[in-house]
Amino acid sequence: MRREYVPFVVAVVGWLGPAALLRAGDAQVTCSTCHTLQSAQLAKSIHKGLRCGECHQGPESYTITPTDLQRYTAPATLGASKPPFDHGSSFAGKPQRANIPELCGDCHANIERMNPYGIRTDQLARYWTSGHGKTLRNKGDDRVAVCIDCHNSHEIVSGKEPESRTNPLHVPDTCGTCHADAKLMAEFNLPVEVVDEYRQSVHGRLLLEQGDAGAPTCATCHGNHSAVPPGFATVGAVCGQCHQNASDNFATSIHATQPGFKGCVQCHGGGEGRHYHRIAKTTKPTGVMLQRYTHLLSSSPKPTALEVADTIHPDPKQLINQVLPTCTECHEELAEDKSLPKLFGLLDAIADAERYYVQTAHHLDQVGQGVLLVDNQQFEFEEARTHLIALAALQHTLNNATVEAKVTELKKVCDKVNAELTDLEDGLRWRYRALVPIWGFAMLFAVVLYAKYKALRAAFVKPLSGPSPK
Ligand code: HEC
Ligand code: HEC
Ligand code: HEC
Ligand code: HEC
Ligand code: HEC
Ligand code: HEC
Ligand code: HEC
Ligand code: HEC
Ligand code: HEC
Incomplete structure (x- = not known):
């Protein structure tokens, strides 16, 4: 065969091959020809490399008549009333x-x-x-x-x-x-x-x-x-992935081993019923803060309520009061039960520490507003804040001794800061006092100097006398 015929023969065979399999005018189509929506969705997905058949089975392609092609691809027939299509025996259908x-x-x-x-x-x-x-x-x-x-x-x-x-x-x-x-x-x-x-x-x-x-x-x-x-017995592990301190402390409490105690959601699940998702922020509402810390807010310049809210920790009693009805499952006679007074004693100790903390913060603010540098005290005071945050988690132990030890630590830091601030203020007062003799001396010196000047002037600068020149 002459070489120049090769492309021609290849083209004819290439055209005739599939055409010979088809009847005149028949078309070869794939799933995507008819299911344009699913095929577009798949093309945009992470599965874009998969073929339809990997989930639906069925052949790679179908041979259909032009009439069918028209019927199945015309927009109108793609609605609810599509004529049934024989997908073949290997097709698995809609899963x-x-x-x-x-x-x-x-x-x-x-x-x-x-x-x-x-x-x-x-x-x-x-x-x-x-x-x-x-x-x-x-x-x-x-x-x-x-x-x-x-x-x-x-x-x-x-x-x-x-x-x-x-x-x-x-x-x-x-x-x-x-x-x-x-x-x-x-x-x-x-x-x-x-x-x-x-x-x-x-x-x-x-x-x-x-x-x-x-x-x-x-x-x-x-x-x-x-x-x-998660199951109540192990819910602490779920919460503990993020709230490790609260959860470690809770694990040491008497409740951790009580069958029937609903773990963290007994208290944080928002009271009676199956409201395990009603987990609220325990921080006091602004109103309560304003009331409780008026002395801080009346200082000048006033810290905003938000700043106050940020410095102090949540109000535990509010939460406990809300969930008290669920405690009666085990503590039947709340009025006679010794547990609650003990718990409230513990929460009061924390509230006391909180008040102490705020007062010290106020002192620090006041002194810091003057000419004195309180950077060191500010730095030391950070430790009190750490203790305060730890207290919120520590109360989960229900162990009064542990909590009180922390409260003492916090107070110690506050006492130290307060003492240093008082020293600084005293120092300043002393310096003001020390200035009195210095000023007195300076003034005396000025008076003496002036007298001297007067005397010298009288001695050397004679007034101009005699007749004035013509
Ligand atoms: C010629 C057009 C056409 C081709 C090609 C085609 N389908 Fe269909 N398909 C239809 C029509 C029309 C329907 C709806 C009527 C019916 O169930 O037969 C349908 C229905 C389906 C259904 C739903 C079945 C159910 O039970 O609800 C699936 C899944 C499906 N096709 C997948 C495929 C896959 C995968 C391919 C390729 C292997 C394919 N189709 C090829 C036209 C086609
Ligand atoms: C109740 C909803 C839900 C069901 C049912 C579900 N998944 Fe998931 N799946 C998710 C979530 C949420 C993710 C995490 C976010 C992401 O990676 O997409 C995920 C992630 C994945 C991942 C990414 C890898 C991984 O494990 O993080 C794969 C693969 C996956 N799912 C496959 C499956 C398969 C297969 C099934 C059925 C056996 C299934 N999913 C059932 C919600 C579900
Ligand atoms: C990863 C597996 C997977 C692949 C790949 C896949 N499908 Fe599906 N398809 C499904 C599943 C699962 C359903 C059932 C959906 C349902 O029940 O809602 C479905 C349903 C369908 C339906 C019925 C209508 C609908 O959307 O529910 C059609 C038509 C269809 N697929 C076509 C296709 C076509 C065409 C392709 C290729 C472009 C394809 N599918 C690729 C899993 C797949
Ligand atoms: C034929 C094999 C196959 C089947 C069947 C299949 N997948 Fe996949 N899937 C894959 C492959 C391969 C990837 C990874 C693609 C890539 O990353 O490029 C993947 C990726 C995914 C991812 C993304 C995982 C990630 O990286 O976050 C999800 C989700 C997923 N598939 C869910 C499904 C669900 C749901 C089904 C059933 C409806 C399904 N797959 C069926 C092969 C398959
Ligand atoms: C298609 C509907 C559907 C979707 C979507 C769904 N679920 Fe479900 N889910 C159910 C049904 C129905 C049940 C009840 C099964 C039973 O208890 O027998 C259930 C049960 C559950 C349960 C078990 C409750 C129990 O007490 O045993 C959990 C937990 C759950 N679903 C979480 C999820 C999460 C999380 C998601 C989202 C990531 C999700 N579900 C998405 C329908 C759904
Ligand atoms: C912070 C963790 C957490 C998140 C977030 C969370 N759940 Fe839960 N869920 C729980 C706990 C704890 C329980 C109750 C424990 C038990 O029954 O073992 C629970 C119980 C359930 C139950 C069973 C309720 C019953 O009364 O039996 C369903 C259903 C459920 N969750 C669905 C959801 C859905 C849906 C979402 C998202 C909108 C969600 N959860 C978000 C922790 C969570
Ligand atoms: C006996 C009731 C009770 C149980 C049980 C309980 N909590 Fe608390 N939780 C409280 C109270 C009250 C506060 C407020 C404490 C405060 O501000 O001093 C609180 C505060 C918190 C706080 C905010 C303070 C902080 O530590 O950052 C987190 C987070 C917390 N709880 C998580 C948990 C987790 C996680 C569990 C389960 C492992 C749990 N709680 C179990 C009563 C409880
Ligand atoms: C994926 C991490 C994550 C998980 C799991 C988680 N939390 Fe939290 N939770 C947070 C973050 C983040 C905050 C907001 C930061 C903050 O105020 O401490 C928060 C806040 C809280 C607060 C309010 C603290 C406050 O200062 O007033 C409580 C109470 C709480 N979570 C309890 C729970 C309980 C109970 C569970 C389990 C049922 C749980 N959390 C599971 C991340 C998590
Ligand atoms: C599943 C049963 C159960 C539930 C619910 C329960 N408790 Fe207890 N609680 C106990 C037991 C048992 C003890 C140890 C015996 C005792 O002191 O009465 C205890 C002890 C205590 C103690 C004293 C710890 C000590 O060192 O003496 C406090 C405080 C306490 N519970 C508070 C509460 C609060 C608040 C609630 C409601 C959120 C609650 N409990 C719900 C079973 C429970």
């Missing part, structure tokens, strides 16, 4: 909800498959331990969350992406699609307030209003895939 965990797990629980991407492979295993997984497996009830409820089916992106449903900022909404659904939750006897209470909680506000990633979201406490309540 059943109950099969989705295993479908995703096919790759995601496969270590070899996931290794190149550095993605962990425990999601499926954890899922089966979750409240969701157990109900799906044991009761066949598919109203629980399966992988796609949190991740989508085609538009899956990493949780680091701001728009992801699993991004911490969106997790409450994602869980809320079911957990804020009153009808659904009633059927499972679960409280529907959890999402709202979380949003109102100190954690929810911090995360959702201030965007502080240090605050826990639903998945932080319940696990991304485990979705089980």
